[in-house]
Amino acid sequence: MRGARGAAATAPRRAPSPRHPSRTRSTNWAGWAFLAPVTIYLLAFYAYPMYRNIELSLRHYTVRSFVHGGAPFTGLENYRKILSDPAFGPALKHTLVFTGVSILCQFWIGMALAVFFSRNFRLSATLRALFLVPWLLPLIVSASTWSWMLNSDSGVVNHVLHGLGVAPVDWLTSPTWALASVTIANIWIGIPFNLVMLYSGIQAIPDDLYEAAELDGASAWQRFWKVTFPLLRPVAAITLLLGLVYTLKVFDIIWIMTKGGPAGSSATFATWSYQLGFGNLLPEFGPGAAVGNLLVVMALAFGLVYVRAQRKQREA
Known part of the structure; x- marks a missing residue:
């Protein structure tokens, strides 16, 4: 009897059974399902418009090329143009x-x-x-x-x-x-x-x-x-x-x-920005998009300042 108890006491414990693969997989799918709406929203209404605006600012778009494509790449020429503009x-x-x-x-x-x-x-x-x-x-x-x-x-x-x-x-x-x-x-x-x-x-x-x-x-x-x-x-x-x-x-x-x-x-x-892109008979889509991107950079800069200030306040 004692030997049986000793053997039972010295016997290695059973490792906990791993999670069932199907249960883990269903949990992952549920997480992605909750993330999908906000991910789609951010991609459709933030990431893609931002990408298009940056692309507009780096090319020479006319009304024809805006509709049919084929706008030549000009690099930072639109930014140089607005920075040298008297306005x-x-x-x-x-x-x-x-x-x-x-x-x-x-x-x-x-x-x-x-x-x-x-x-x-x-x-x-x-x-x-x-x-x-x-x-x-x-x-x-x-x-x-x-x-x-x-x-x-x-x-x-x-x-x-x-x-x-x-x-x-x-x-x-x-x-x-x-x-x-x-x-x-x-x-x-x-x-x-x-x-x-x-x-x-x-x-x-x-x-x-x-x-x-x-x-x-x-x-x-x-x-x-x-x-x-x-x-x-x-x-x-x-x-x-x-x-x-x-x-x-x-x-x-x-x-x-x-x-x-x-x-x-x-x-x-x-x-x-609106006047450059839509307020003239010959719209300048590239410079208008460049001005819009400057606004985004200004807002981003102030946001980073806020995050930095908040981090310093938490560390103090």
């Missing part, structure tokens, strides 16, 4: 000014509104819903409304200025005011997005921190800078990044209101 400098400046002013104003106005609505007073939810209206409207409706409001002759803005004794302003037809006009419209449209993102971030901050700061004698301004703003940094960073990428490619608002004019005074890379 490049103003378009770059307008893109940076339009993007920078829009992002800063949208963010800080959205921040102020988010802090204001975090008090949860009466009618707070109703007012928040009303502030979402610009975000919910189609962009063509918003841009058309601003075009009517800023009309030099019949616009409501000039009518108000006239009532205040101020001379009318040629908002959309003056090279001095055209870029400011489209920037104001874009700020108005982007405020609700910043409000929603930052308000949700504030709601996630524990009330105990505010109570402790208040007991320590911190004022409302100090509570914002010492509690709210530091804890909102992750949300603020992604809000700024998404707003930046969106604003870089804004086209419809500018095109509907000013078409990039007058005399290119409100033209950005987005409108310039």
